[in-house]
């Protein structure tokens with residue numbers, strides 16, 4: 001897995017700009033999602049007063065949220081018939097700590113309580129609090145199995161809830177393995193000690209996989225239903241689905 005994050009600055013992310021004596025233009029600030037913590041942040045980019053040639057301008061700027069440094073680099077066209085002022089043809093940014101999880105925005109098909117638990121897991125992960133992320137992942141997992149559409153009423157612990165989904169037709173063996181692995185990960189975090197401090201990689205897998213389970217149990221059935229509705233409408237009158 002590649003360490004760090006590399007991205008491109010869109011022109012729309014600029015907030016104000018300055019021009020050097022030789023004509024190069026660079027944004028004063030850019031508003032982007034911090035590649036380290038994942039929150040929207042304004043980075044001060046004073047590349048022109050900092051380091052530059054007529055082909056390149058570079059600077060580093062700290063995220064106001066997580067304080068991690070992000071480096072910015074603007075490239076200027078190298079043709080000699082330069083007309084002033086000149087905007088960079090490309091600005092890229094890079095962050096060594098760039099592991100922010102860009103979470104899916106779930107709609108009404110996912111219960112509010114589950115969405116809040118999952119958002120908390122992502123926020124904790126993006127703030128590099130992997131213990132908290134794994135605890136919230138476990139809570140999300142509980143939410144999935146308690147709130148899934150075909151759950152039977154009654155108080156049950158997570159193991160029983162997973163078993164119930166597995167006994168019914170809602171879940172294959174692979175998914176049952178996945179659910180138990182996520183549950184184990186959450187347990188590990190809840191009873192963690194300094195010896196077994198969960199690492200980023202484990203937390204990242206857990207966040208991604210619980211997101212996958214939310215999609216499987218809540219988003220996929222809604223999409224299948226919509227598709228079936230469309231196919232029903234398109235079917236000639238009197239024809240049955242099995243023909």
Ligand SMILES: [Zn+2]
Pocket residue numbers: 034035036037038039041063064065066067068
């Ligand atoms: Zn940040």
